[in-house]
Each structure stands twice: as structure tokens, then as C-alpha cells.
Amino acid sequence: xxxxxxxxxxxxxxxxxxxxxxxxxxxxxxxxxxxxxxxxxxxxxxxxxxxxxxxxxxxxxxxxxxxxxxxxxxxxxxxxxxxxxxxxxxxxxxxxxxxxxxxxxxxxxxxxxxxxxxxxxxxxxxxxxxxxxxxxxxxxxxxxxxxxxxxxxxxxxxxxxxxxxxxxxxxxxxxxxxxxxxxxxxxxxxxxxxxxxxxxxxxxxxxxxxxxxxxxxxxxxxxxxxxxxxxxxxxxxxxxxxxxxxxxxx
Amino acid sequence: xxxxxxxxxxxxxxxxxxxxxxxxxxxxxxxxxxxxxxxxxxxxxxxxxxxxxxxxxxxxxxxxxxxxxxxxxxxxxxxxxxxxxxxxxxxxxxxxxxxxxxxxxxxxxxxxxxxxxxxxxxxxxxxxxxxxxxxxxxxxxxxxxxxxxxxxxxxxxxxxxxxxxxxxxxxxxxxxxxxxxxxxxxxxxxxxxxxxxxxxxxxxxxxxxxxxxxxxxxxxxxxxxxxxxxxxxxxxxxxxxxxxxxxxxxxxxxxxxxxxxxxxxxxxxxxxxxxxxxxxxxxxxxxxxxxxxxxxxxxxxxxxxxxxx
Numbered sequence: 001x002x003x004x005x006x007x008x009x010x011x012x013x014x015x016x017x018x019x020x021x022x023x024x025x026x027x028x029x030x031x032x033x034x035x036x037x038x039x040x041x042x043x044x045x046x047x048x049x050x051x052x053x054x055x056x057x058x059x060x061x062x063x064x065x066x067x068x069x070x071x072x073x074x075x076x077x078x079x080x081x082x083x084x085x086x087x088x089x090x091x092x093x094x095x096x097x098x099x100x101x102x103x104x105x106x107x108x109x110x111x112x113x114x115x116x117x118x119x120x121x122x123x124x125x126x127x128x129x130x131x132x133x134x135x136x137x138x139x140x141x142x143x144x145x146x147x148x149x150x151x152x153x154x155x156x157x158x159x160x161x162x163x164x165x166x167x168x169x170x171x172x173x174x175x176x177x178x179x180x181x182x183x184x185x186x187x188x189x190x191x192x193x194x195x196x197x198x199x200x201x202x203x204x205x206x207x208x209x210x211x212x213x214x215x216x217x218x219x220x221x222x223x224x225x226x227x228x229x230x231x232x233x234x235x236x237x238x239x240x241x242x243x244x245x246x247x248x249x250x
Numbered sequence: 251x252x253x254x255x256x257x258x259x260x261x262x263x264x265x266x267x268x269x270x271x272x273x274x275x276x277x278x279x280x281x282x283x284x285x286x287x288x289x290x291x292x293x294x295x296x297x298x299x300x301x302x303x304x305x306x307x308x309x310x311x312x313x314x315x316x317x318x319x320x321x322x323x324x325x326x327x328x329x330x331x332x333x334x335x336x337x338x339x340x341x342x343x344x345x346x347x348x349x350x351x352x353x354x355x356x357x358x359x360x361x362x363x364x365x366x367x368x369x370x371x372x373x374x375x376x377x378x379x380x381x382x383x384x385x386x387x388x389x390x391x392x393x394x395x396x397x398x399x400x401x402x403x404x405x406x407x408x409x410x411x412x413x414x415x416x417x418x419x420x421x422x423x424x425x426x427x428x429x430x431x432x433x434x435x436x437x438x439x440x441x442x443x444x445x446x447x448x449x450x451x452x453x454x455x456x457x458x459x460x461x462x463x464x465x466x467x468x469x470x471x472x473x474x475x476x477x478x479x480x481x482x483x484x485x486x487x488x489x490x491x492x493x494x495x496x497x498x499x500x501x502x503x504x505x506x507x508x509x510x511x512x513x514x515x516x517x518x519x520x521x522x523x524x525x526x527x528x529x530x531x532x533x534x535x536x537x538x539x540x541x542x543x544x545x546x547x548x549x550x551x552x553x554x555x556x557x558x559x
Contacts, residue, residue: 130351141343142347158343215359215386238542
């Protein structure tokens with residue numbers, strides 16, 4: 001079995017992102033970039049499936065600038081067998097990314113595709129589902145447990161109010177939620193080994209898909225700020241304020 | 251400009267987020283159709299017929315849609331899509347799961363999680379865990395949108411009798427099947443619709459200690475939530491999680507207990523009307539957004555608060 005893990009280079013989750021002074025976009029100058037945390041969980045799951053003897057190959061793929069090779073090397077150090085960068089200078093929208101990855105799927109024919117449920121930059125939560133639609137593969141989003149058998153994959157999903165379990169025909173799409181696993185750290189020997197693993201670079205134009213933007217970003221602003229209130233001295237004062245000043249409890 | 255709103259329901263009741271989604275649709279236009287697809291949905295339909303602002307209900311009552319499988323529902327919505335210039339769904343796990351599948355089939359770049367309607371093609375939405383607000387214009391002929399429910403007040407139930415039209419089911423995709431569902435049973439209100447929410451963080455130290463919050467929640471009629479740290483530590487299930495990757499809440503009163511206030515948590519609750527923070531670390535960032543802060547050990551403050559309510 002072959003597993004494809006599409007992943008994304010994003011601003012590190014510890015970075016506090018701000019708009020550019022002219023409000024045309026967010027300021028990404030000199031900020032730390034990382035693998036999107038949900039994509040790390042996706043990769044970890046794929047590597048664990050391989051380690052359990054249920055897959056032969058894990059392929060990491062990303063769509064982005066040349067610098068995204070850094071994140072693919074990280075993926076290789078974490079256990080991916082090889083990596084593919086589909087290079088583009090423009091920042092693609094989720095639909096375009098899904099189209100590009102669907103072409104990679106057609107070439108690689110994986111049995112399972114595991115992605116993060118969302119990237120923490122755009123917070124769109126779209127790419128996995130769109131890929132499912134383009135390929136007519138079944139999907140299980142927000143996975144907290146993945147179980148494989150010969151022809152299907154059974155996935156427990158985190159939904160509002162609880163858990164739902166679905167059974168999908170393979171090939172299938174799974175997107176990861178937080179509790180699926182806890183990703184490992186790359187060891188130094190594995191980081192060294194990763195430098196020798198295969199990383200293929202192709203240009204997005206080779207794939208012949210329409211990646212033109214459908215939306216325009218008109219402006220990026222800070223959200224309305226919320227002023228700090230007061231520090232109360234005691235529980236009594238707190239209860240009094242909530243009853244008589246804010247009037248939010250009876 | 252006809253608008254299709256996809257109703258979220260459990261085959262018995264309409265989910266609250268549907269009402270907020272209709273409210274967002276009303277800001278776009280007035281020709282609003284609600285799609286109720288499910289199995290034995292009579293009670294959902296009669297509830298929906300009372301909703302203010304909708305002109306028509308499309309009902310597709312078929313076992314195929316009983317469990318809201320995205321593979322099946324997306325085929326149905328795509329078959330109906332040609333009559334509409336907008337398709338909206340709530341930005342809940344239901345809508346987030348379903349709408350991108352429809353968008354890709356219609357070759358549309360969806361706009362996720364809108365918090366305002368600026369014009370017929372321009373919307374605001376939070377990005378980077380709400381650190382920034384993006385204003386986005388859609389150039390697609392059809393707009394597919396998920397709606398953040400806390401940003402729109404729900405429509406009222408004051409309509410008399412919205413007409414219902416039945417539509418045929420689509421052919422089954424037959425590539426996925428529902429196995430089971432395990433829904434948390436609680437007498438408390440749902441997190442996303444509660445007027446009061448009390449949440450615990452890593453400072454709670456264990457899942458057992460959440461009973462300190464439960465007791466206060468029961469007195470206040472509040473829902474109980476948690477930070478990602480508390481979920482990661484295994485104190486409580488993931489469906490308690492408030493934040494960027496969990497639930498977005500905006501109650502009248504939000505009480506954050508033992509929560510430091512990471513940006514990812516603030517993203518899920520900072521639109522609450524009144525925020526109370528209880529934390530023993532006076533430098534915790536949560537105090538920068540709280541209306542009332544109490545610097546105190548939660549293990550002394552919570553029992554005292556409980557006894558005084």
C-alpha cells in the first residue's frame with residue numbers, strides 16, 4: 001500500500017502574525033516557517049501505518065515556492081520515503097492546490113491520502129474535501145482514529161457533540177484532527193539520512209491545471225481590539241460585579 | 251440572486267447554526283431557499299417552516315441522507331445548484347465537511363467562515379487564528395460560503411407557513427458508509443449556543459478536577475469548555491475544545507479558569523460579551539482580554555465561587 005501525504009509550509013504557530021503597514025496582506029518578512037501542525041499529524045499517522053507493516057511507501061508532496069523543500073526535508077527526516085515539490089511562485093488557493101494534488105494522485109495512485117484538516121495560515125479547512133470531490137474518493141475529515149483493512153479504511157471522526165465512525169472504500173481521503181497522534185521529533189541521524197532521500201521538483205505548469213486565483217484579497221486588518229478590564233480582589237467582588245455591573249448572572 | 255442554505259439537523263431538530271446561516275443569507279439577498287435533506291425529517295421541516303426570512307423549503311427525505319455523508323449530500327446539492335447563485339452552510343463540522351466537496355464539484359473557490367457580508371461578492375473572514383481579518387472578494391459566478399454562526403444573530407421563528415417542495419434523491423455515490431455515532435449526552439446547553447460558558451485549561455491539572463467547573467455550570471445553566479492544552483493533556487474530550495481548531499463561542503459570559511490565553515484559544519472566545527479570567531499567574535495573557543480578572547488559585551476560588559452562586 002502507498003500513502004500520499006500532502007503538506008503545507010506555513011508560518012510557525014508560535015508567531016504572532018500582523019498585517020503589513022499598508023494592509024495589503026499579512027507581514028511574512030523574516031518570520032519562522034514550519035510544517036503545518038495538522039500536516040505533521042498526517043505524516044506521523046502515515047509513518048506509523050508503514051511501521052506497523054501496513055504500507056510500503058509514504059510520499060510527501062507540497063505545492064509552493066522553492067523554499068518549501070525545507071519542509072519536505074523535514075518530512076523525509078520524520079519518515080517519508082520520498083518527496084515531491086510542485087513548484088509555483090504564486091500562493092495558490094485551496095481549489096488550485098487540490099487540483100494540483102489530484103494530478104499527483106493520478107501519477108502515483110496511492111491507496112490512502114492523509115492531510116491536515118486545515119492549515120493554520122488561511123484556516124480554510126477545504127483542501128482534503130476538495131481533493132475527495134475531484135477524485136471521487138470518499139472522505140473522513142477530523143480523524144481521531146484510523147483503522148485499515150484490505151479494501152477499506154474505518155475512521156473515527158471528531159464531530160460537534162461527539163464522535164462518528166465511517167467506513168470508506170479505498171482509495172480514500174483522511175484529514176487529521178489533533179488527537180489522532182502525537183508527532184515525533186526528527187532525530188539527528190534521520191535528518192542526515194533525509195538529505196539523501198529522493199526529492200523531485202516539478203513546475204506547476206507541467207501539470208496543466210488551471211490555478212488562476214478566483215478570489216482577491218482586498219485588505220488585511222487587525223481585529224477590533226478588546227481592552228483589558230479590571231482585576232477584582234475577591235470572589236465576592238467578582239460575583240457582585242457579574243450580578244450588578246455586567247448583569248450577566250441572576 | 252437566489253440563495254440556497256443547507257440546513258444542519260439531526261433528522262429531528264434543526265441545529266441552531268442553521269438560523270445564523272439564514273441570517274447571513276438575509277444580508278446577501280431576500281430569495282432564500284432552505285434545503286432539508288435527511289430521513290424522516292417531518293419535525294425538522296415543520297420547525298423550518300417557521301423561520302423568518304426564507305421563501306421556500308426543498309425537502310429531500312431519503313435514507314441516503316440520514317447520516318449526512320458528504321459523498322451523498324454533495325451529489326444532491328450539485329444536482330440542485332444550477333438554480334442558485336449562492337450556496338451557504340454553517341461553519342460547523344457538518345458544513346466544513348460538506349461544502350468544500352460541493353465547491354470543487356462546481357469549480358468554485360469557497361469562502362470559509364465569514365464573519366460579515368460587505369457586499370454581494372465581498373466578505374470578511376478571520377485568518378491566522380483570528381490574528382488578522384481578511385476582506386476577500388469572490389470572482390466566481392457562484393459563491394459558496396460557510397458562515398461563522400457567532401457573527402450573525404439567529405433569525406426568529408415568526409414565519410407562518412413556508413411552502414415545501416420535494417426534490418428527488420441523487421444516485422448514490424456508494425463509496426462510504428456510516429458505522430456508528432457516539433454523542434456526548436449532557437443536560438447542559440451546547441457549547442456554541444450557551445449563554446454562559448465556563449472553560450478549564452491546563453491549570454485544572456486533571457480531568458477529575460473538571461467537576462469543580464461542572465458544579466458551577468449547573469448553577470449557572472452554563473456549558474463547559476476547555477482549552478486545547480486541557481484536551482491535549484487528556485483531561486476532557488476534544489468536543490470541549492474552544493479555539494482556532496475547536497469551537498467558536500461568543501456567549502454573554504465566558505469564564506476562563508486556569509487558561510493562560512494563547513492566541514489559538516482567544517480565537518475561539520474573544521467575541522464573548524463579558525470575559526472573566528481566574529488564574530494564579532497575574533502575567534497570564536488572558537488578563538489582557540478579560541473584563542474581570544481574579545488572580546487566585548483556582549482550587550480555592552472555584553469552591554468559593556460555587557458556594558456564593
